[in-house]
Amino acid sequence: MTMPTIKAVRAFTVRGGGADYHDQGSGHWIDDHIGTPMGKYPEYRQSRQSFGINVLGTLVVEIEADDGTVGFAVTTAGEIGAFIVEKHLARFLIGRKVTEIEKIWDQMYFATQYYGRKGVVLNTISGVDLALWDLLAKVRKEPVHALLGGPVRDELQFYATGARPDLAKQMGFIGGKLPLHHVPAEGEEGLAKNIELLATMRERTGDDFWLMYDCWMSLDVNYATRLAHKAHEYGLKWIEECLSPDDYWGYAELKKNVPKGMLVTTGEHEATRWGFRMLLEMDCCDIIQPDVGWCGGVTELIKISALADAHSKLVVPHGSSVYSYHFVITRQNSPFAEFLMMHPVPDQVVPMFTPLLLDEPVPVNGRMKASALDRPGFGVRLNPDVPLHRPYAMS
Numbered sequence: 001m002t003m004p005t006i007k008a009v010r011a012f013t014v015r016g017g018g019a020d021y022h023d024q025g026s027g028h029w030i031d032d033h034i035g036t037p038m039g040k041y042p043e044y045r046q047s048r049q050s051f052g053i054n055v056l057g058t059l060v061v062e063i064e065a066d067d068g069t070v071g072f073a074v075t076t077a078g079e080i081g082a083f084i085v086e087k088h089l090a091r092f093l094i095g096r097k098v099t100e101i102e103k104i105w106d107q108m109y110f111a112t113q114y115y116g117r118k119g120v121v122l123n124t125i126s127g128v129d130l131a132l133w134d135l136l137a138k139v140r141k142e143p144v145h146a147l148l149g150g151p152v153r154d155e156l157q158f159y160a161t162g163a164r165p166d167l168a169k170q171m172g173f174i175g176g177k178l179p180l181h182h183v184p185a186e187g188e189e190g191l192a193k194n195i196e197l198l199a200t201m202r203e204r205t206g207d208d209f210w211l212m213y214d215c216w217m218s219l220d221v222n223y224a225t226r227l228a229h230k231a232h233e234y235g236l237k238w239i240e241e242c243l244s245p246d247d248y249w250g251y252a253e254l255k256k257n258v259p260k261g262m263l264v265t266t267g268e269h270e271a272t273r274w275g276f277r278m279l280l281e282m283d284c285c286d287i288i289q290p291d292v293g294w295c296g297g298v299t300e301l302i303k304i305s306a307l308a309d310a311h312s313k314l315v316v317p318h319g320s321s322v323y324s325y326h327f328v329i330t331r332q333n334s335p336f337a338e339f340l341m342m343h344p345v346p347d348q349v350v351p352m353f354t355p356l357l358l359d360e361p362v363p364v365n366g367r368m369k370a371s372a373l374d375r376p377g378f379g380v381r382l383n384p385d386v387p388l389h390r391p392y393a394m395s
């Protein structure tokens with residue numbers, strides 16, 4: 001079988017929604033006094049956009065093969081990502097067979113290692129990697145999950161992340177994850193408000209519904225430990241990303257400190273097999289939550305997931321819609337998935353990457369049939385009505 005070769009690589013930026021899901025209009029729950037490491041500064045406490053959470057914007061990577069097939073993917077990397085793709089990474093793609101995914105990943109990672117390793121460079125590599133998987137699967141006329149070994153179950157089940165777990169329960173989700181609103185700098189009053197919100201949601205959802213708190217790197221070990229013990233009374237299932245991603249030692253301590261039965265989760269802002277090796281070998285958490293659009297793409301997630309499996313840890317990827325679903329459906333140690341509620345309130349289910357993608361499947365009654373993922377590639381299209389900007393045409 002002769003495989004097509006790559007003839008063009010294009011990198012675009014998009015503003016507003018899309019992969020940079022923090023780039024929303026005002027009044028959205030995702031920017032309503034959510035606890036962050038910048039919350040120690042009162043002037044940056046009310047809005048994450050005030051300190052620049054949406055400064056990057058979305059990166060769209062398109063890779064075209066010489067038979068005319070086009071693969072694409074989206075991630076959070078914006079104009080910096082577009083520069084890296086067109087000025088640096090494209091050389092490892094042009095003229096290569098569409099099957100050379102492993103070698104291309106290795107070359108992208110080690111060629112950027114002197115300025116990369118994590119953060120926006122890995123977001124960018126992830127975007128290219130996902131576009132390559134989309135391209136290869138489209139050439140083979142198969143869904144990406146078929147290339148990953150195929151589904152291990154008939155459907156996905158989801159928990160919902162958003163401001164209204166009570167509404168998520170009515171919509172059929174298995175759990176609801178709240179953003180933590182108040183940081184240690186807001187003192188005892190803030191801690192009491194954090195517990196009060198959890199208590200309210202527990203009252204509205206009843207005892208059997210999962211409730212979780214996402215702390216977005218905003219706490220210290222002592223505060224997180226106190227929060228965990230107070231929240232245990234209200235049946236908090238897990239406490240997420242309490243500390244800086246660099247504080248592996250703090251996570252190891254926190255995991256020992258939390259009440260028996262409560263899970264510690266993290267890894268959303270971790271990258272590569274080496275970053276996750278630290279979390280796993282130092283016993284920092286019970287569930288790792290790599291974002292496939294940030295951790296190095298599907299090629300790297302395969303390795304991260306295998307490492308986690310050998311440590312008997314679950315992998316429940318952060319958000320990322322279809323890019324996560326095609327992986328989660330193929331892995332026994334990923335028994336459920338996250339759904340980010342991108343409706344501003346959120347009182348209804350809308351596609352996570354809306355309006356950027358078309359054909360993006362969403363959970364119905366908190367579930368999604370494997371057959372919803374049966375189109376070639378990742379099964380989504382770019383919405384032609386969303387304007388794309390190409391800042392660095394390859395030279």
Ligand SMILES: [Mg+2]
Pocket residue numbers: 214216240241268318
């Ligand atoms: Mg999170």
